[in-house]
Amino acid sequence: MSQSDMAERADTSGEPKSLRAVPYRGGGFRPGHWRFVGPLVFAVLLLCWEAGSRSGVISNLVLPAPSEALEALRQLVETGQLWLHLGASLQRLVIGWSLGVTLGVAVGLLVGLLPLARAGLLPLVSALFPIPKIALLPLFVIWFGIGEGSKVATILFGSFFPTVIATYGGVDNVDRTLVRMGQSFGLGWWSIVRKIILPGAMPAILSGCRISASIAIILLVAAEMIGAEYGIGAYVLMAGSLFATDQLLAGVAMLSVLGLVVSWLIGRAERRLLRWRG
Amino acid sequence: MDLLLRGISHRYGGTEVMRDINLEIRRGEIVCIIGPSGCGKSTLLRFIGGLERPDAGEVLLSGPEPEGSLNPLTYVFQDFALLPWRTVAGNISLVLEDHGLGRQRIAAIIDDVLARTGLSEFREALPRQLSGGMRQRVAIARALAVRPAVMLMDEPLSALDSQTRELLMDDLVSLWQRERFTACYVTHNLAEAVRLGHRVVVLSRRPGQIRTVVDIDMDLAERGPGHPELEAIQSQLWTLLRDEARAADREITDVAE
Numbered sequence: 017m018s019q020s021d022m023a024e025r026a027d028t029s030g031e032p033k034s035l036r037a038v039p040y041r042g043g044g045f046r047p048g049h050w051r052f053v054g055p056l057v058f059a060v061l062l063l064c065w066e067a068g069s070r071s072g073v074i075s076n077l078v079l080p081a082p083s084e085a086l087e088a089l090r091q092l093v094e095t096g097q098l099w100l101h102l103g104a105s106l107q108r109l110v111i112g113w114s115l116g117v118t119l120g121v122a123v124g125l126l127v128g129l130l131p132l133a134r135a136g137l138l139p140l141v142s143a144l145f146p147i148p149k150i151a152l153l154p155l156f157v158i159w160f161g162i163g164e165g166s167k168v169a170t171i172l173f174g175s176f177f178p179t180v181i182a183t184y185g186g187v188d189n190v191d192r193t194l195v196r197m198g199q200s201f202g203l204g205w206w207s208i209v210r211k212i213i214l215p216g217a218m219p220a221i222l223s224g225c226r227i228s229a230s231i232a233i234i235l236l237v238a239a240e241m242i243g244a245e246y247g248i249g250a251y252v253l254m255a256g257s258l259f260a261t262d263q264l265l266a267g268v269a270m271l272s273v274l275g276l277v278v279s280w281l282i283g284r285a286e287r288r289l290l291r292w293r294g
Numbered sequence: 295m296d297l298l299l300r301g302i303s304h305r306y307g308g309t310e311v312m313r314d315i316n317l318e319i320r321r322g323e324i325v326c327i328i329g330p331s332g333c334g335k336s337t338l339l340r341f342i343g344g345l346e347r348p349d350a351g352e353v354l355l356s357g358p359e360p361e362g363s364l365n366p367l368t369y370v371f372q373d374f375a376l377l378p379w380r381t382v383a384g385n386i387s388l389v390l391e392d393h394g395l396g397r398q399r400i401a402a403i404i405d406d407v408l409a410r411t412g413l414s415e416f417r418e419a420l421p422r423q424l425s426g427g428m429r430q431r432v433a434i435a436r437a438l439a440v441r442p443a444v445m446l447m448d449e450p451l452s453a454l455d456s457q458t459r460e461l462l463m464d465d466l467v468s469l470w471q472r473e474r475f476t477a478c479y480v481t482h483n484l485a486e487a488v489r490l491g492h493r494v495v496v497l498s499r500r501p502g503q504i505r506t507v508v509d510i511d512m513d514l515a516e517r518g519p520g521h522p523e524l525e526a527i528q529s530q531l532w533t534l535l536r537d538e539a540r541a542a543d544r545e546i547t548d549v550a551e
């Protein structure tokens with residue numbers, strides 16, 4: 017750089033008016049760290065509701081106060097009914113959902129891996145997937161009896177189809193070069209499936225699990241509304257038919273907590289199994 | 295063990311991608327294959343490794359497999375092809391697990407190849423924690439673990455920046471000095487070809503045919519960047535390739551993957 021250049025630069029930098037900061041345009045579009053806001057919104061809403069009920073703005077007939085729903089819940093605990101209802105529901109949910117997911121992953125792998133299975137099964141799966149399984153509930157009652165069979169079957173079918181679709185989609189998306197790599201090192205078919213395809217499809221399978229779990233909870237309640245003595249669905253149905261809205265709300269709150277717990281568990285499984293994604 | 299390619303021709307759908315390739319890859323030599331983009335280098339390598347079958351011609355092995363080789367024809371991929379959910383050691387273990395070696399034997403092999411490639415301290419690292427150069431070193435370590443007779447390398451350094459590429463080329467040279475491995479090395483980088491190749495095979499544009507084979511009779515250790523003789527060979531290769539590359543560049547590809 018020549019002397020005159022330097023002089024010029026010094027000149028311009030001595031002129032403060034011509035200096036401006038580059039405008040910042042990179043803000044926004046980023047998840048922040050506002051963790052406490054969620055519970056806060058929740059608490060504020062409940063408080064407003066409680067205050068509204070107590071002051072008479074919200075008629076007790078329309079919507080009971082949260083404290084009343086809490087009271088109904090407390091009674092449930094005291095009489096020991098809570099565990100009967102919750103236990104019956106959890107048992108159906110766990111059996112139906114885990115069977116549905118296991119079968120779904122197996123069939124999804126078959127569809128994803130074997131062209132023949134894909135040709136044969138995929139149209140069937142696609143045709144049956146969109147049917148709301150609730151519509152089939154009466155049929156399941158005839159087939160599997162009014163007892164546990166029909167309820168578990170409903171949940172099983174409801175979680176089976178989304179799992180199949182998530183799994184074969186996941187298998188399709190496994191990086192083909194990894195499969196090629198496995199073949200080029202002479203790995204056996206089963207080794208490739210177990211060590212390359214299944215872990216590669218795991219993110220998709222787990223997000224399928226999320227979807228199928230929420231479907232399973234919906235179906236659980238629906239199934240328990242037909243001929244069940246115990247279960248959250250039965251409790252909610254009974255409360256509804258007696259217009260015991262406080263109990264109804266208590267049941268709904270249990271369902272919400274159940275859903276939260278399930279999604280938390282799946283989140284933990286995701287963090288454990290997908291740690292490699294960082 | 296030597297490799298012999300005889301009369302290999304191939305077409306994908308209506309496009310002829312390769313015509314009558316004849317080539318011999320002898321033990322202990324590195325054969326580099328260069329050619330314009332889309333001339334069928336990767337395809338040829340897939341034929342050699344038995345991942346795909348050519349329409350015509352055959353790939354033959356001659357001589358006994360080297361003793362203790364678990365996978366005589368072993369690939370090193372351009373994009374490393376490491377399992378992201380396995381650690382460095384796990385990725386190497388993957389290719390050993392199917393051979394009934396026993397846990398201790400596998401651990402010993404892993405230790406050995408990691409030491410040979412200078413990766414021992416990265417044993418438990420996940421691929422995403424490593425730089426591109428380190429990942430490719432892991433892939434090379436994995437290839438060495440199965441004691442290959444021939445390494446099939448498809449643009450192994452193309453995904454790396456040029457400094458890392460230099461480093462890895464040095465690594466490959468010193469590795470070859472020690473182990474005298476046999477390799478078929480596909481590249482589009484002429485500098486790599488003249489640094490590593492005992493022979494350089496020049497392919498024409500699609501359909502790929504062998505235009506010339508250039509022998510480079512110089513010890514790998516003597517070669518280095520800026521070596522006048524190598525520069526001369528490199529510019530000779532470029533002259534051969536330039537028109538092909540220009541023509542290939544202007545072609546319209548309409549091949550469905």
Ligand SMILES: Nc1ncnc2c1ncn2[C@@H]1O[C@H](COP(=O)(O)OP(=O)(O)OP(=O)(O)O)[C@@H](O)[C@H]1O
Pocket residue numbers: 306307311329330331332333334335336337338482500547549550551
């Ligand atoms: N599986 C396939 N099906 C159809 N066409 C293919 C397939 N694989 C490769 N081709 C076509 O064959 C030709 C040769 O491909 P190949 O990948 O072997 O070229 P290449 O020399 O390795 O190219 P590059 O330098 O870009 O890596 C290309 O025109 C490609 O589009």
Ligand SMILES: [Mg+2]
Pocket residue numbers: 335336337448
């Ligand atoms: Mg290629």
